[in-house]
Amino acid sequence: MTPESRLAELKKLLGEHAYNYYVLDSPTISDGEYDALFAELLEIEARQPELASDDSPSQRVGGLPLEKFSQVPHRLPMLSLENAFEQQDILEFEKRLKRYLNTEASPDYVCEPKLDGLAVELIYEDGTLSQALTRGDGRTGEDVTAQVRTIAAIPLRLRTPNEGLLEVRGEVFMDREAFTALNSQRQESGEQLFANPRNAAAGSLRQLNPRITAQRRLSFSAYGVATANGLDAESQFALLDYLRHNGLPTSTMSRLCGSLDEVLTAFNDFLAIRHQLPYEIDGMVIKVNSFALQERLGFKARSPRWAIACKFPAIQATTTLEDIAYQVGRTGAVTPVALLKPVNVGGVMVSRATLHNQEEIARKDLRLGDTVLVQRAGDVIPEVIKPIPEKRSGRETSVTPPSHCPVCSQPLEKPPGEVLTRCTNTLCEAQKLRGLIHFTSKAGLDIEGLGKKSVEQLYANKIIEDIPDIFTLGEEKLAALPGWGDISAAKVLNAIIASKRPTLARLLAALGIRFIGETTATLLEQRFHTLGALSEAGVDDLTRIDGIGHRTATSLAGYFADDRTRDILQRLEQAGVEPDARTPPAGGSLAGMSFLFTGSLETLSRSEAKKLVKENGGEVATSVSKKLSHVVAGAKAGSKLDRARQLGKIILAEKEFLELLDQR
Numbered sequence: 001m002t003p004e005s006r007l008a009e010l011k012k013l014l015g016e017h018a019y020n021y022y023v024l025d026s027p028t029i030s031d032g033e034y035d036a037l038f039a040e041l042l043e044i045e046a047r048q049p050e051l052a053s054d055d056s057p058s059q060r061v062g063g064l065p066l067e068k069f070s071q072v073p074h075r076l077p078m079l080s081l082e083n084a085f086e087q088q089d090i091l092e093f094e095k096r097l098k099r100y101l102n103t104e105a106s107p108d109y110v111c112e113p114k115l116d117g118l119a120v121e122l123i124y125e126d127g128t129l130s131q132a133l134t135r136g137d138g139r140t141g142e143d144v145t146a147q148v149r150t151i152a153a154i155p156l157r158l159r160t161p162n163e164g165l166l167e168v169r170g171e172v173f174m175d176r177e178a179f180t181a182l183n184s185q186r187q188e189s190g191e192q193l194f195a196n197p198r199n200a201a202a203g204s205l206r207q208l209n210p211r212i213t214a215q216r217r218l219s220f221s222a223y224g225v226a227t228a229n230g231l232d233a234e235s236q237f238a239l240l241d242y243l244r245h246n247g248l249p250t251s252t253m254s255r256l257c258g259s260l261d262e263v264l265t266a267f268n269d270f271l272a273i274r275h276q277l278p279y280e281i282d283g284m285v286i287k288v289n290s291f292a293l294q295e296r297l298g299f300k301a302r303s304p305r306w307a308i309a310c311k312f313p314a315i316q317a318t319t320t321l322e323d324i325a326y327q328v329g330r331t332g333a334v335t336p337v338a339l340l341k342p343v344n345v346g347g348v349m350v351s352r353a354t355l356h357n358q359e360e361i362a363r364k365d366l367r368l369g370d371t372v373l374v375q376r377a378g379d380v381i382p383e384v385i386k387p388i389p390e391k392r393s394g395r396e397t398s399v400t401p402p403s404h405c406p407v408c409s410q411p412l413e414k415p416p417g418e419v420l421t422r423c424t425n426t427l428c429e430a431q432k433l434r435g436l437i438h439f440t441s442k443a444g445l446d447i448e449g450l451g452k453k454s455v456e457q458l459y460a461n462k463i464i465e466d467i468p469d470i471f472t473l474g475e476e477k478l479a480a481l482p483g484w485g486d487i488s489a490a491k492v493l494n495a496i497i498a499s500k501r502p503t504l505a506r507l508l509a510a511l512g513i514r515f516i517g518e519t520t521a522t523l524l525e526q527r528f529h530t531l532g533a534l535s536e537a538g539v540d541d542l543t544r545i546d547g548i549g550h551r552t553a554t555s556l557a558g559y560f561a562d563d564r565t566r567d568i569l570q571r572l573e574q575a576g577v578e579p580d581a582r583t584p585p586a587g588g589s590l591a592g593m594s595f596l597f598t599g600s601l602e603t604l605s606r607s608e609a610k611k612l613v614k615e616n617g618g619e620v621a622t623s624v625s626k627k628l629s630h631v632v633a634g635a636k637a638g639s640k641l642d643r644a645r646q647l648g649k650i651i652l653a654e655k656e657f658l659e660l661l662d663q664r
């Protein structure tokens with residue numbers, strides 16, 4: 001037997017054993033036998049490195065560290081789910097479905113556990129894993145291909161692939177055992193502990209160095225698909241089967257339910273066994289089973305109409321309310337925060353909790369020193385539910401609300417009809433700083449290296465005082481600050497330059513205009529496309545948009561009418577910040593060209609080649625279409641090459657492709 005054919009055989013064997021282990025949960029060989037097969041594969045590849053392909057299990061050890069994650073748009077947006085917190089919400093979900101479908105009959109449902117990890121998209125091309133993306137903002141994700149390749153439960157090659165694309169969606173998570181092991185290891189080495197498995201999973205996947213990810217024992221469970229060429233399934237339940245057949249782990253808890261009663265039973269069953277499961281789940285997802293019905297139901301702005309996430313009831317604990325601090329938010333709202341004696345609430349240490357507003361403190365009759373009931377529900381901020389008066393000693397003291405801003409000392413106001421007290425001094429340092437922090441944060445332009453701490457430092461040193469200052473930052477000033485050096489300064493400046501072409505929606509959400517969050521910003525982008533057009537819109541134009549009310553419209557119009565806004569927008573424009581309603585940044589040597597790779601390349605891996613195209617402003621195509629300009633053909637290129645020839649596309653060898661990059 002040639003080394004080549006033995007290698008192919010080993011890959012197949014190891015693939016099947018991984019399938020038995022991760023998907024069927026019934027291994028047929030011992031770990032030792034598996035390791036021996038794996039060692040044999042490594043040995044052949046070490047002797048003949050040219051035989052090591054992208055889909056070899058040897059690739060799971062993790063490649064070289066990345067400089068940064070590249071941003072890749074999702075072909076189809078990754079939406080989230082609407083939440084149901086009580087039974088009533090589930091009943092209403094079905095009512096809405098029936099109304100929408102104009103029927104009395106209740107559809108079949110699939111109930112799946114809602115795993116508590118992070119959503120990823122796995123892109124298989126002709127059966128081989130070619131790219132993996134995080135959800136990101138739903139429209140654009142981060143390329144975590146190198147990291148995802150290290151997750152043993154994710155097949156690098158599908159078992160029964162179709163030609164073309166299969167975009168699999170699912171959850172990367174860490175089971176309890178791996179989480180505990182990781183944290184105790186970190187404790188020993190004096191590293192900071194992860195608060196919960198979800199944070200651990202996210203922190204492990206978003207590691208620039210994939211070798212670290214490889215050590216983290218992440219798991220994966222698939223729950224859906226986006227683009228799926230040749231998919232042979234007409235329902236969610238059949239899809240789960242199809243995915244399993246292809247070697248993708250799916251939850252074995254998933255159930256087909258014929259009625260809402262069965263759904264409610266499933267929910268209670270899930271709830272009853274949640275603590276016995278080897279991983280954390282934070283609820284149950286109900287999906288309409290039939291794809292035909294799903295299609296009729298369609299989507300709302302951010303979530304499908306055919307599914308809902310039923311959250312498990314929150315976890316509670318009691319502790320002492322030690323003090324109340326007052327925070328000034330980015331819009332001047334002053335909110336009380338409970339400072340608690342640290343307490344473990346379902347695995348998470350909690351020392352601060354939201355109290356919402358002053359009225360709430362009075363309504364709940366909270367006193368300093370009280371024993372209080374604290375609740376943590378899923379990923380939301382913990383909250384103080386109520387005091388426990390029976391535990392009072394008599395030494396508790398009542399809470400006096402502040403009359404002046406704790407930061408700028410200006411008198412506070414309480415606008416009629418609003419529950420929050422506000423600092424109306426728009427020059428209040430707290431508001432300015434919070435606005436800056438928001439601007440660079442994930443919810444804003446997501447400028448890497450300009451997190452909360454850095455912004456606070458730059459603000460305290462008066463290096464940035466308002467948003468446009470960010471874009472005129474100089475390397476020297478930055479590098480001279482304590483904790484900064486030439487390299488970190490250069491990195492941040494690069495990230496700032498890279499953030500100059502946000503989508504209009506992202507920029508709007510980043511500016512921190514009152515009532516303009518991500519959803520509203522997206523509606524505005526869809527309607528107006530440019531900042532210029534939006535800034536000229538009147539309240540009436542704005543309220544004509546479905547989803548925008550008077551309050552939001554007034555806030556927006558007021559924002560654009562303000563002189564300071566004009567100044568800020570003008571300075572942003574001067575600094576080259578130009579929102580762009582969707583098209584990716586132009587420029588790059590391959591701008592305007594679109595490339596398809598087919599056959600096996602000699603020096604580049606597929607993902608490296610694609611990365612090069614994207615980094616140089618080109619586009620990657622997966623089929624021979626009208627838009628396609630170039631085909632890069634490697635050895636054993638097949639039907640795609642023939643078709644590209646017929647259509648007169650430019651055909652390049654790998655060497656010519658690399659030359660093209662060099663020349664330009």
Ligand code: IVH
Pocket residue numbers: 078079080081082112113114115116117118119135170171223224285303304307309
């Ligand atoms: S379906 C368009 N199914 O929950 C619907 N999501 O808020 C996409 N999740 O981002 C989601 N288990 O990370 C779906 N069985 C499951 C899930 C699940 C966990 C997560 C997922 C998503 C979030 C929805």
